[in-house]
Amino acid sequence: MSTPDAIAADEAEASNKFSFMAAVSKTPKKIQFADDMQEFSKFPTKTGRRSLSRSISQSSTDSYSSVASYTDSSDDEMSPRDKQQTTTKGSSDFCVKNIKQAEFGRREIEIAEQEMTALISLRKRAQGEKPLAGAKIVGCTHITAQTGVLIETLCALGAQCRWSACNIYSTQNEVAAALAETGVAVFAWKGESEDDFWWCIDRSVNGDSWQPNMILDDGGDLTHWVYKKYPNVYKKIRGIVEESVTGVHRLYQLSKAGKLCVPAMNVNDSVTKQKFDNLYCCRESILDGLKRSTDVMFGGKQVVVCGYGEVGKGCCAALKALGAVVHVTEIDPICALQACMEGFRVVKLNEVIRQVDVVITCTGNKNVVMREHLDRMKNGCIVCNMGHSNTEIDVASLRTPELTWERIRSQVDHVIWPDGKRVVLLAEGRLLNLSCSTIPTFVLSITATTEALALIELYNAPEGRYKQDVYLLPKKMDEYVASLHLPSFDAHLTELTDDQAKYLGLNKNGPFKPNYYRY
Amino acid sequence: MSVQVVTAKMAEVEMKDATKEKPNNVVPAAAPAAPINAALPSEPDNNTALSPLSQPVKGVPASAMKRSDPAQRPGDGAASPEGAVSEAPRTVKKQIQFADQKREFNKRPTKIGRRSLSRSISQSSTDSYSSAASYTDSSDDETSPRDKQQKNSKGSSDFCVKNIKQAEFGRREIEIAEQEMPALMALRKRAQGEKPLAGAKIVGCTHITAQTAVLIETLGALGAQCRWAACNIYSTLNEVAAALAESGVPVFSWKGESEDDFWWCIDRCVNVEGWQPNMILDDGGDLTHWIYKKYPNMFKKIKGIVEESVTGVHRLYQLSKAGKLCVPAMNVNDSVTKQKFDNLYCCRESILDGLKRTTDMMFGGKQVVVCGYGEVGKGCCAALKAMGSIVYVTEIDPICALQACMDGFRLVKLNEVIRQVDIVITCTGNKNVVTREHLDRMKNGCIVCNMGHSNTEIDVASLRTPELTWERVRSQVDHVIWPDGKRIVLLAEGRLLNLSCSTVPTFVLSITATTQALALIELYNAPEGRYKQDVYLLPKKMDEYVASLHLPTFDAHLTELSDEQAKYLGLNKNGPFKPNYYRY
16 A cells, blocks of 8 residues: 555545535536546646545635635626736736736635634744745645735745636635735636646746745646646746645656656644544534534434544534434444443444434545445435545435435435435535535644745755655754744643753654654 | 644545644554554444343443442542642642653653553553452452462463452452453454464553453464563553463562562563563563663564553654664553543543542532543533533533534633533543632632543642641542632542543453454554555554444444445445445
């Protein structure tokens, strides 16, 4: 099992959860993690591959799409590529839908700033020394208000940024406009064509008398493009920071093939980010998603949660706290034992399928809930997926003539059996936490801060510290991300005395744990 | 910012530098990644069939859980036997300093100081079972077991125990323990056909308790020949030793050995005509040390060492670093399953139990500050929160601090809340976390106890000043009285609450024993060359197997992957299911 595969299999529960598949419904092309991994050199289509990415900021598409649309009514048919636009300062080195929307976008960014205190304090702390002075960062991520805060933070730290979108749908046009207005060269709009997509990336890399020396990527497209088109650029590049599972996987492939010619930082697997993406985020969104879509009451309900990884642990904890009777299914005996010790009944799905009121999948696997399970569920049973893409529930098997589908609300379907039994299927088996819930800005703040620190680390590392390989964020940086978020809880961290630090054999400022520590 | 570079190839999380040994319950010692997924002795089928598990599980604790009676203890009257060995001498200057004064392997360790480094959980079984054990000890005679001529009913005299006639009592203890150790019993059944340890000659040095006896007899049932000594001069249950001797295991140990006796017993284990060990099971590294010093040639035949304690593992890493380790060694202390049970699950229960037994306090609405949010701290906080306490946490590590925040605990500095809290619990692994200055500011009746590490966390020595009055209220409970009448309730004199005032469930010991048995099987059956002369972690697959053997106790039904699903995930249907760096 190659390492990336391992990541896929292991964190698969989480992996696809922020996939764009959620938004682009009914794409027949299912993503198969182990089988048909995309190769780096294959030219990826924008639709299918996206769902591999677990980049959390993708989900902001969902959360913020409604907000974003309020200015989109000014739809014109003209492609932004054909428009001549200039900022108030006269620059035209950008391409967005409508530069006049900048003011709306600024408001969005300001709202996001309030929840992203870590980045703001990073700006303050590092502003004096400008740790990114001289950095020329080319970025390709979702362009949302949160990304806006990140980009402006990078600028405040001394970097010059050029940006494009890593997803053809996820751009908030207003935010892009606001960024362009402040002088960041942004090339992105909502609803790009495939051709537009690569054009935007190309424009961001290929600035007049401007060569990037850092890459911030989400999904690996930018890395790929530079690799294909401008291999010479890599001579100047100090490092790549990559945040998505897909992108990291592609980097590992490159590294294995011996083709990676700069150091790369995998920020996806840092402890802090992992815990927030999975455990804490899902602990809240399972309740939120179910409430919004079904208004179900949880007390005393019998729930079966398939899979007891980080996502499953979060779901179980939340449901237990509301008084639900929780059953767990698991394949890994260690996780199963953990479930037992937390007081959950570990069962096989078919042992409880007749009696449960809610079925939640978070295994990262496929066909966990099959037609035969669905056939045996009781009337009114709610079925939803928190894990991975849309593979966990075999929804295709429900598309048979004898079953009637009724769309009750957005994201809620009743599937009706000939005898009148109804099963409530949420989000058509796609990810509940993306389709029916929101991702808190606080979680995105963790991601953005991690990225910013990874950039600073790579940019300032002395020659030779990082080889041409894929690295994890140093634990000390990870701890720093956490510490930047503590003030939001008014949390007061204790400091070691010199004496104590010596006793423990630690540096007073960390890192505090060995690398293998499990948290 | 200085940085240590971490290659992202996490699968090879090889932390061969066992540099800093970490405090007891808080952080495991460093360890290399498990090298290979071993083939299992038998397929773990989790279907059913494990009937022993459905047998009634109780009894043991009932008799065992009586509060230990200090009067019967050797050494310091108030100390628990385990704790006693290390920590009893109350004002001993010789504190164990983890980072600073590491002992070297070839220094001959005294039996007193070093013990407290060991976190081997089975030590604590001494506590749980000591009261049970004492019921035959009244037949005290003064003759040293070394001077006695004893034979078991089969005529063998290759053993040395206190009194072979106590065998029947010991057998009863063992039978009770068997009921709570279903995993070992299941292992006996599953592996009995093929005898995976046939030909193994195991020399062991562990605490000799009923649970160990179940392990020894399991090893015997799997085909091994065993010889055993005690790793602690106080912890032996004489009846159990007698029962083992009676059933033909050469056991050399009794309760209350002298230092000389201790090494004599170990030597008798190893030094036999016509019998050379080929496996070592050690707890604390004394046995390994002895063979290394006295019979270095023996290592030529030895296939491996299994070591369960922090100390022993630390000594092995030192050997390995010095290039002196000449056989493979297995560190079972840091396996996931064992770690979770030793720390998180065990402490989650013992914090409540320990406080109740000693103080009979009610937890609802009480304000508690827990210092440290590692595995032990997480366990304590979860239990106290569930009882309705208001829990504060102090931390030094921002990641753990953030976890505490997200779990709904207020993160504070100790001196911010010290005036208002009713209970202070330390579990940092650090020293001087609660200082005299804090103690001076506590409110009347505040309870102070230590769940973390040795006796360093609370600065108890600072309370030994003339103006403070100490009153022993109960065993393990002291009132320290300030001149103005304020009282502080100090538990176990700052030693470990969970060892001194609570019990360790047999189920937890079962996890340890099963892990040891599987490690022995793994090392013994590994093809030549799989394990080099290094210290290894138990392969993940074995760790998963330990867990799966304990699932039937919970009537838990593990789901199996279909072929299609396994292929989709790129996994083997029988595990290992997670990469090595998975955090659980």
